[in-house]
Amino acid sequence: MPERGLIIAIDGPAASGKGTLARRLAANFGLPHLDTGLLYRATACALLDEGRPLDDIRAAVEAARGLALCDFDEARLRTRELGEAASVVAAIPQVRAALIDMQRGFAGRPQGAVLDGRDIGTVICPQAPVKIFVTASAEKRAQRRALELASRGEKVDYAAVLADVRKRDERDSGRSQAPLKMAEDAVALDTTDLDIEAAYRAACEIVEERLALAGKV
């Protein structure tokens, strides 16, 4: 068991496998998990539901402030359309600011937490003793995402999903506020040639090593 307050920060580009690893690590270490991408997806979803443009800053901030962590309809939020829309609203600095306290509040729970996203190790929890930056080639990520969307019943075209992944990488890495980038003290984990089990074992090793280094085990 980790000591009280262990925070595991997992970042990386779309469909690299962060969420899958974060869920498994959270279960293994008995920690709550927050997929922070859902916050941006839910914000975008609220705007689209109201028929507002994604660049309506006032409405986007209001939507972000109105989110409650417990009421996400994941099946609805994990569509291809909302992945793209989320990345548009996530580039609005005021939206990011509106979501910081909620994420830090989650991370500050007494038992600790696992959070995954794009800026967890750099902005939300720079103090986290364990930071993993998960990557995979754009082609492999597009294959995985296409399979996932197809399994959810979405009509998918691999070439279009690959184009989405590349566009999202560019937007998420190029924005002015909290761009996607590896924290200096994060450990990189390339899952291109790892299946889910192998990626999870590699992630567990990283956690154990980082905890040992931090003198927490």
Ligand SMILES: Nc1ncnc2c1ncn2[C@@H]1O[C@H](COP(=O)(O)OP(=O)(O)OP(=O)(O)O)[C@@H](O)[C@H]1O
């Ligand atoms: N190592 C792996 N090998 C094969 N498939 C994987 C691997 N890791 C994750 N997957 C699958 O790829 C898809 C995307 O994984 P996941 O949702 O964990 O990525 P993510 O980085 O959290 O994506 P996003 O940032 O868009 O939320 C899922 O269907 C998942 O089951």
Ligand SMILES: Nc1ccn([C@@H]2O[C@H](COP(=O)(O)O)[C@@H](O)[C@H]2O)c(=O)n1
């Ligand atoms: N910490 C985060 C998490 C997500 N985003 C943005 O949301 C988009 C959707 O995220 P998924 O992880 O669900 O794919 C993503 O493309 C980012 O633009 C973010 O900025 N910061």
